[in-house]
Amino acid sequence: MQRMKFPLPHPFSLGLLTAFLLGARLTAGDLPPADAPVVLTVVKCARLVDPGTGQVLADRAIIIEGDRVKAVVPAAELAKALPAGATVKMINLGAATVLPGLIDCHTHITGQPENFYEDMFRKSPIDEATTSHIYARRTLDAGFTTIRNVGAGNYVDFALRNAINTGKLPGPRILASGPALSATGGHGDLNGMSPYVRFEGDINGIADGIDAVRKKVRENIKYGADVIKMLATAGVLSEEESVGAPQYTLEEMKAIVDEAHLWGRRVAAHAHGTEGIKLAIRAGVTSIEHASFIDAEGIALAREHGTWLVPDIYNDDYILAEYGRLGFPQKMLDKERLVGRTQRENFTKAVQAGCKIAYGTDAGVYPHGWNGKQFFHMVKWGMTPMQAVQSATTVAADLLGWKDKAGQLAPGFYADLVAVKGDPLADITVLEQVEFVMKGGEIYKNRLTADAVKVFE
DSSP states (O other), X not given: OOOOOOOOXXXXXXXXXXXXXXXXOOOGGGSOOTTXXXXXXXXXXXXXXXXXXXXXXXXXXXXXXXXXEEEEEEGGGHHHHSOTTOEEEEEEOTTOEEEEOEEEEEEOTTOOOSOHHHHHHTOOHHHHHHHHHHHHHHHHHTTEEEEEEOXXXXXXXXXXXXXXXXXXXXXXXXXXXXXXXXXXXXXXXXXXXXTTOOOTTOOOOBOOSHHHHHHHHHHHHHTTOSEEEXXXXXOSSSSSSOSSOBOSOHHHXXXXXHHHHHTTOEEEEEEOSHHHHHHHHHXXXXXXXXXXXXXXXXHHHHHHHTOEEEOOOSHHHHHXXXXXXXXXXXXXXXXXXXXXXXXXXXXXXXXXXXXXXXXXXXXXXXXXXXXXXXXXXXXXXXXXXXXXHHHTTHHXXXXXXXXXXXXXXXXXXXXXXXXXXSOTTTOGGGGGSOOEEEETTEEEEEOSOTXXXXXXX
């Protein structure tokens, strides 16, 4: 029998057929115009802090296409840098100082303390889920366009991150850890209650032994963890007596790090105590959070291993001033008194030794939106203003694994920027009052001028 021959359909016809078979409706409006006009946003400013070079550049124009920076040029050369026929949205920030969007590497975005016993007994994950977006917006308004959230129960931070990423809520970019891994009876498992009290359905990070901690890492990643948080030592705001005793063995810590790396995740280790800090560094964690009682050997180890330190040296002031009023047990306040000044003195030693120090505040221990208050203390305790800015931009981005897309205003990077009145290198406290916030090329806050945006074609 002779085979019948059918001509192959034209590729465009095949596309129409495929769309029809898939139930799609293809219209003329679905086809891109042959010569789509280029739409650009230009932000002009009197000063631009460039943390990549450590310089302040005068009279700059930042050219943005979509959610990315296309170019940064002297304002006088802007006309030559714009393509012919482009539609330009011009944002003139006048005498303001512009910086890349700020990064906080240690937050707890899903809550903040209001009353110790009510927070513990009267509130549920539902409360966190329905209020966390408020804290996210306050954080963004404070100029922090990216955060690393290191510790949240019940996967609430995953849901918040996803809602922000899909444009349902305004907020910073979030790298979320979900529940922090904790040993039984450790910093994440001591609440002072009777063993007969149970929280039904609570999703936490409690795991013991090599197999169990590996499984918990996998479980967190399965449900959305960008980073793994491990509680390597005791802490302040829990019921155990010690502030910094190790609470995982070296073998358990190595298993956590190895499993996280297998899945392409970095590990942040809560570690106040001297020995726990060194165990965590030797286990291969990416960062040490708090680092309160780090000693000379620990500082040398951090430098040798390239481990970041993330000391939260502002919130001691808030805890000692407010936590008694909020009903926190006296033992927690007493532990904070052991930590505060020692942590700051060791911060100075780490700065002098040249350790990699990233900006992390523990926001959520104190009110969200106050993230910028730590800059003053970092300068007071040994950093230059530029180093403090770099800790919250280039250094922080490197810690997150985002050094090629955040922390700078350069071609290909996210169009995340903030503006302040005054010069933060002369007075670092101006970063506590951010006047303008752009994330991904969109303006989320503008207190500089009512008619900042003008469109030219």
